[in-house]
Amino acid sequence: MGRVEQRERTRAELLAVSRRLFATRGYAAVGLAEIVREAGVTKGALYHHFEGGKTDLFRAVLAQVQDEVGRTVATTAGAETDPWDRLLAGCRAFLTASTDHAVRRIMLLDGPAVLGWSEWRAMDEGGSARHLADALTTLVEAGVVVPQPVAPLARLLSGAMNEAALWLAESGDPADLDAVLTALFRMLAAMRA
């Protein structure tokens, strides 16, 4: 086994194990000892791959989760042709995707607290949040939504959906998803010109 292959394999295993543990028990409750034990390596390997230690490892896991959510939202929204329908489909996709344990715990709960809000937000902009801002910009430019600055609107909607996702993940009742979507779509519909 070549060195590059070995390197990739170890890094991937470290990521997979820590993601699972972080998702189930949270960042603070998981020790590096448990991570490296389940990954079959030692702390030396961990610090070789993630220079910043535990924080850096979490950062990489969060990036992975956000990337997945972003892709899911993008593909689901992309299936719609009408820009307005794209927005609604994207919101629905985000809410359903965020019910997953890993997303909830890593992306919504621990993410801001561990990395700080500004870095979390910067990473969020690279994921699903950017799709929301893009969709809103398109709608404003097309005259579908009343002209207004997109940035604060996107933040408000992003925060609303993040909180709703945390709520939905807890309740587990599928009827709640419909209730949230109804309320959300009512709010969105109000923005139409």
Add this chain to the structure above:
Amino acid sequence: MGRVEQRERTRAELLAVSRRLFATRGYAAVGLAEIVREAGVTKGALYHHFEGGKTDLFRAVLAQVQDEVGRTVATTAGAETDPWDRLLAGCRAFLTASTDHAVRRIMLLDGPAVLGWSEWRAMDEGGSARHLADALTTLVEAGVVVPQPVAPLARLLSGAMNEAALWLAESGDPADLDAVLTALFRMLAAMRA
């Protein structure tokens, strides 16, 4: 000095010190040693007052902060007579109050991650979130707002304002507060019957 007085004084000092430290550097970055040193006591005193240790101490601090924010929102909103104006005034009061460092860091960032979302939410319901739900309920029952379940709507708005508060605390630009309020009020106005 009597025992009850001494007890109150020590507890208050512990709360004040930890609140300041938690607010400036965050829950994880503050050690118990530093807290008890600045409070002029020892760890024995801390665990005597807060059985649950560091978590319990944080819980008490969070309760204090939330109570303050709740009172501010309630009094500001209470100055308005019209129910709709009360809602708007309450939202504005919450956003301005949440720009404070302690509120931002303790209530919005560390709160959910340290205590878990469900407990954080339960405490939030005792603070400003309840006023929001109450105001919405009143408006729905009065027919000012289109009939709909209040719970999901309150969650969406609460999440939107929490995220907006984090954004505003970071930017510091007072123009951003107006931008957020404009967007928020536009969303709220859309809910009117």
Add this chain to the structure above:
DNA sequence: GTAGTTCACATACCAACGGTATGTCAACGG
């Protein structure tokens, strides 16, 4: 082919952390 270098880790260790068990002494009640 082989000597030298690099790289991907493993090992051993450390200071600091949250937490606990026990000791102490002043305030209180009778």
Add this chain to the structure above:
DNA sequence: CCGTTGACATACCGTTGGTATGTGAACTAC
């Protein structure tokens, strides 16, 4: 005045994230 309670202080422990150093296999140059 004396026994009890309560509000701490002291001493200690296991574990944690982090680091400095060692090691052997994979690659490179000649």
